[in-house]
Amino acid sequence: MSKTFVTANRLTDGLVVFRTADGAWSTAYADAALYDDSAAEVAAASSEATVVVGVYAVEVEQAEDGRWQPLTTRERIRVLGPSIAYQRSA
Numbered sequence: 001m002s003k004t005f006v007t008a009n010r011l012t013d014g015l016v017v018f019r020t021a022d023g024a025w026s027t028a029y030a031d032a033a034l035y036d037d038s039a040a041e042v043a044a045a046s047s048e049a050t051v052v053v054g055v056y057a058v059e060v061e062q063a064e065d066g067r068w069q070p071l072t073t074r075e076r077i078r079v080l081g082p083s084i085a086y087q088r089s090a
Contacts, residue, residue: 002059005032006041008052016078019045025052029079034068
């Protein structure tokens, strides 16, 4: 059985947020709750139209170090940030 977490974007500033076990939203991926079936969580979170937008579930897998990570590159970038280092030009 796969695991998922629920993610969205916060309306006030557009930041990526993750659904926590207590039903709140956090900008820290480490706070994300894992679900066996997130359909009910997505439905509940979607009803919070004044807080977040674009709510959806993301499948994760357990890495060798024991941490959970998204299966897709797109979601890994949302969790970890850009895949290249940002350098300000002079």
